Amino acid sequence: MTKTRKTPEELRSHRWFGASDLRSFGHRSRIKQLGHAPEDYAGKPVIAIVNTWSGLAHCHGHFPARVEAIRRGVLQAGGFPVEIPVMALPENFVKPTTMLYRNLLAMEVEESLRSLPVDGAVLMGGCDKTTPATIMGAISAGLPAIFMPAGPMLRGDWGGRILGSGSDVWKYWDEKRAGNISEAQWEDMESGIARSDGVCMTMGTAMTMTSLAEVLGLTLPGATSIPAPDSRHARMAAATGRRIVEMVWGDVTPADLLSQASFENAIVASAALAGSTNAIIHLIAMARRAGIELDLDRFDALSAGVPVLANIRPSGQYLMEDFYYAGGLPAFLTRLADRLDLATRTVNGMTLGDNIAGATVWNDDVIRPLDNPVSRAEGLAVLRGNLAPGGCVMKPSAAEPRLLKHEGPALVFDDYDAMAKAVADPDLDVTADHVLVLRNAGPQGGPGMPEWGMLPIPVKLLRQGVRDMLRISDARMSGTSYGACVLHVAPESFVGGPLALIRTGDVIAIDVAARRIDVRLSDEELARRRAAWTPPPPRFPRGYGAIFAAHIGQADTGCDFDVLARPGTIAEPEIH
Ligand code: FES
Numbered sequence: 285m286t287k288t289r290k291t292p293e294e295l296r297s298h299r300w301f302g303a304s305d306l307r308s309f310g311h312r313s314r315i316k317q318l319g320h321a322p323e324d325y326a327g328k329p330v331i332a333i334v335n336t337w338s339g340l341a342h343c344h345g346h347f348p349a350r351v352e353a354i355r356r357g358v359l360q361a362g363g364f365p366v367e368i369p370v371m372a373l374p375e376n377f378v379k380p381t382t383m384l385y386r387n388l389l390a391m392e393v394e395e396s397l398r399s400l401p402v403d404g405a406v407l408m409g410g411c412d413k414t415t416p417a418t419i420m421g422a423i424s425a426g427l428p429a430i431f432m433p434a435g436p437m438l439r440g441d442w443g444g445r446i447l448g449s450g451s452d453v454w455k456y457w458d459e460k461r462a463g464n465i466s467e468a469q470w471e472d473m474e475s476g477i478a479r480s481d482g483v484c485m486t487m488g489t490a491m492t493m494t495s496l497a498e499v500l501g502l503t504l505p506g507a508t509s510i511p512a513p514d515s516r517h518a519r520m521a522a523a524t525g526r527r528i529v530e531m532v533w534g535d536v537t538p539a540d541l542l543s544q545a546s547f548e549n550a551i552v553a554s555a556a557l558a559g560s561t562n563a564i565i566h567l568i569a570m571a572r573r574a575g576i577e578l579d580l581d582r583f584d585a586l587s588a589g590v591p592v593l594a595n596i597r598p599s600g601q602y603l604m605e606d607f608y609y610a611g612g613l614p615a616f617l618t619r620l621a622d623r624l625d626l627a628t629r630t631v632n633g634m635t636l637g638d639n640i641a642g643a644t645v646w647n648d649d650v651i652r653p654l655d656n657p658v659s660r661a662e663g664l665a666v667l668r669g670n671l672a673p674g675g676c677v678m679k680p681s682a683a684e685p686r687l688l689k690h691e692g693p694a695l696v697f698d699d700y701d702a703m704a705k706a707v708a709d710p711d712l713d714v715t716a717d718h719v720l721v722l723r724n725a726g727p728q729g730g731p732g733m734p735e736w737g738m739l740p741i742p743v744k745l746l747r748q749g750v751r752d753m754l755r756i757s758d759a760r761m762s763g764t765s766y767g768a769c770v771l772h773v774a775p776e777s778f779v780g781g782p783l784a785l786i787r788t789g790d791v792i793a794i795d796v797a798a799r800r801i802d803v804r805l806s807d808e809e810l811a812r813r814r815a816a817w818t819p820p821p822p823r824f825p826r827g828y829g830a831i832f833a834a835h836i837g838q839a840d841t842g843c844d845f846d847v848l849a850r851p852g853t854i855a856e857p858e859i860h
């Protein structure tokens with residue numbers, strides 16, 4: 285790929301500002317209305333700082349300050365920075381789930397970049413869906429773009445204990461339900477678990493996706509692991525601002541960086557990070573935007589035999605702050621070098637191999653060597669069978685080994701509330717061998733495929749000391765969750781997938797080694813039940829939800845909209 289360096293007249297924004305006609309008069313008079321003289325913008329790359337901030341974006345509280353750092357970098361490099369606010373998707377606050385809106389944010393980013401006079405973009409994201417969404421939008425917009433990750437928050441602190449986002453909430457909630465933690469202790473935890481700006485500092489979806497953005501070559505090297513409050517994070521933001529200006533002159537677009545090899549690197553890295561299962565959906569969606577097909581079986585094959593080297597909760601012991609001090613992602617990737625294609629290209633014009641050369645691991649307990657992994661258990665398995673003809677996923681490493689080959693009677697719930705009520709009942713008819721099933725929790729049924737997949741252990745079993753059991757749903761699971769949870773069952777029950785047909789008492793059998801998940805029912809019985817099944821009424825009578833329902837794909841194809849999940853860009857807008 286050799287592209288000639290752009291001249292100022294070849295900048296995209298020149299079409300708005302550089303001509304000498306009625307329209308360009310309008311554009312120049314309006315940029316002047318904003319207080320900008322030609323010295324600010326004429327002949328310079330216009331850089332959109334795409335900001336997923338809002339007053340409720342709990343993980344992005346430092347973004348206003350980082351916008352200033354990025355702006356400084358853009359100016360130093362001779363660009364013209366403009367902030368473009370887009371939808372914020374604060375993972376904790378958005379209901380029913382941020383996943384309902386990932387594609388809406390992706391569309392907003394794409395259309396903002398396409399419709400406005402900009403030459404390149406800095407994508408500011410981090411809290412879960414904001415990373416795939418902004419990247420999906422930027423891939424489809426086709427302009428030079430660089431990702432600036434939010435960075436993890438500091439370790440949680442409570443009564444002398446270190447707390448990890450999500451993971452420790454689930455853990456201590458179970459202890460509270462078992463009667464081992466008081467109300468006062470629980471309130472104390474609430475004040476210490478999220479005590480700084482930044483994203484969840486466990487290996488949840490946020491840190492998985494920003495780490496994979498770096499592996500894909502879309503961030504400056506080392507950008508991802510820096511804790512949000514560390515001054516090195518602000519300096520990285522300025523460096524990112526400087527870099528995007530050069531990328532515009534060189535016309536370096538996401539399509540120039542992304543390849544089958546870069547996505548396969550991301551899959552391998554995700555396995556060694558023990559990354560969130562959500563990454564599967566997001567990587568498939570991002571890849572399809574770039575014209576690259578990743579199927580579920582590719583994830584299974586590439587993850588096989590990759591040991592978990594990042595000793596980070598929920599699969600390990602430490603948190604992202606420790607990971608950064610241990611050398612961060614570049615040092616981590618040196619340990620995987622033999623399994624990566626180091627020739628993939630990155631935003632700084634260097635290869636992945638160049639960028640990690642010389643990186644040092646400072647703590648072998650946090651970033652493990654290959655001969656001393658956190659776990660040799662498989663981080664990911666893709667299962668199929670008569671319960672999931674389109675596939676489903678689980679994290680064997682996060683499950684009790686006895687549940688990896690198991691048969692037990694199903695206890696089936698049609699909705700979350702019924703399930704929540706039942707598991708709180710101390711007299712529920714349930715044993716540790718039962719298989720909890722939640723349906724109507726997929727992309728259409730959830731709606732939006734909420735993170736309900738780690739179904740709570742019934743309180744009756746908790747009091748008996750049970751901490752894991754087999755659970756199956758068409759939902760997703762938070763990257764900070766754990767347990768024998770079979771997720772992303774495709775096709776989902778709401779559209780008539782086999783999960784819709786099973787009943788309490790049917791026997792479900794899982795065999796992870798054989799990659800099977802089945803209900804012990806004959807094809808004839810399943811066919812009989814299918815003939816008697818009636819689809820539930822639509823979730824949305826109008827609005828965005830109705831658009832979502834009309835276009836959303838299933839989990840195994842990335843849950844993108846059919847009209848968006850296509851490679852290539854569309855024509856530049858006419859300027860009249
Ligand atoms: Fe924002 Fe976890 S809630 S990253």
Ligand code: MG
Nearest residue numbers: 488489762763
């Ligand atoms: Mg999450």
